[in-house]
Amino acid sequence: DVxxxxxxxxxxxxxxxxxFLECVQDMDHENMFxxxxxxxxxxxxxxxxxxxxxxxxxxxxxxxxxxxxKKERFxxxxxxxxxxxxxxxxxxxxxxxxxxxxxxxxxxxxxx
Amino acid sequence: GQQVMQIPQYQHVQxxxxxxxxxxxxxxxxxxxxxxxxxxxxxxxxxxxxxxxxVKKQKRLTFQFGEAKKNxxxxxxxxxxxxxxxxxxxxxxxxxxxxxxxxTILRVxx
Numbered sequence: 001d002v003x004x005x006x007x008x009x010x011x012x013x014x015x016x017x018x019x020f021l022e023c024v025q026d027m028d029h030e031n032m033f034x035x036x037x038x039x040x041x042x043x044x045x046x047x048x049x050x051x052x053x054x055x056x057x058x059x060x061x062x063x064x065x066x067x068x069x070k071k072e073r074f075x076x077x078x079x080x081x082x083x084x085x086x087x088x089x090x091x092x093x094x095x096x097x098x099x100x101x102x103x104x105x106x107x108x109x110x111x112x
Numbered sequence: 113g114q115q116v117m118q119i120p121q122y123q124h125v126q127x128x129x130x131x132x133x134x135x136x137x138x139x140x141x142x143x144x145x146x147x148x149x150x151x152x153x154x155x156x157x158x159x160x161x162x163x164x165x166x167v168k169k170q171k172r173l174t175f176q177f178g179e180a181k182k183n184x185x186x187x188x189x190x191x192x193x194x195x196x197x198x199x200x201x202x203x204x205x206x207x208x209x210x211x212x213x214x215x216t217i218l219r220v221x222x
Contacts, residue, residue, distance in 0.1 A: 031208065033210075035212075040121070040214060041214060042118075042200065042212045042213055042214040042215050043155070043200065043212040044212075045209060045210075045211075048208065048209065050208060056208075058209065090154060090155070092155075097204070097208055098142075098143060098160070098204065100145065100157035100160065101145075101147075101155075101157065101202075101210060102157070103154040103155050103156070104154060105153075105154050106154055
């Protein structure tokens with residue numbers, strides 16, 4: 001079974017802090033994704049990565065960056081956290097195009 | 113990018129009643145995926161539809177892909193309390209991205 005692990009379930013940070021959200025998958029998947037989920041807005045794609053050291057902007061990349069130095073790990077970085085980045089963050093991975101996405105349990109991030 | 117509309121946004125049914133959620137796209141789709149997210153949980157893949165007019169069943173769940181491949185539906189027969197959650201459709205956009213609908217929240221009264 002695919003396992004996608006996000007480093008924290010809940011996180012509280014202050015405005016202006018640099019925040020790191022980590023995601024690890026154990027199935028050697030090529031593609032990895034970061035979404036944020038807000039009530040009524042569904043899942044919105046922040047960034048995704050086809051392979052190691054590759055990244056593509058999603059629909060709402062502003063205020064975020066990512067890092068994929070190893071195939072199994074995809075990190076989301078909030079350069080200078082702001083209160084409007086309070087949200088549920090979901091990481092996902094998949095083997096290739098047209099394959100199902102497997103999600104982590106999510107990180108509920110609060111920026112105070 | 114592709115637009116996807118999912119309706120209704122919310123539905124509250126009596127246990128035993130049927131439920132349907134619809135997903136509509138502005139463009140012809142190559143395929144569509146459906147996911148379910150239980151309260152407090154993460155989205156879990158249910159099924160993928162690829163062929164025009166395709167109908168697939170999983171126990172009480174029936175998934176349909178429109179003939180024109182621009183819409184899809186998920187129908188649940190005789191809902192149970194275990195069906196509660198949010199149901200998302202997701203479209204493959206040109207390239208590699210999945211575009212998710214806003215989801216339909218299902219609540220079941222026992």
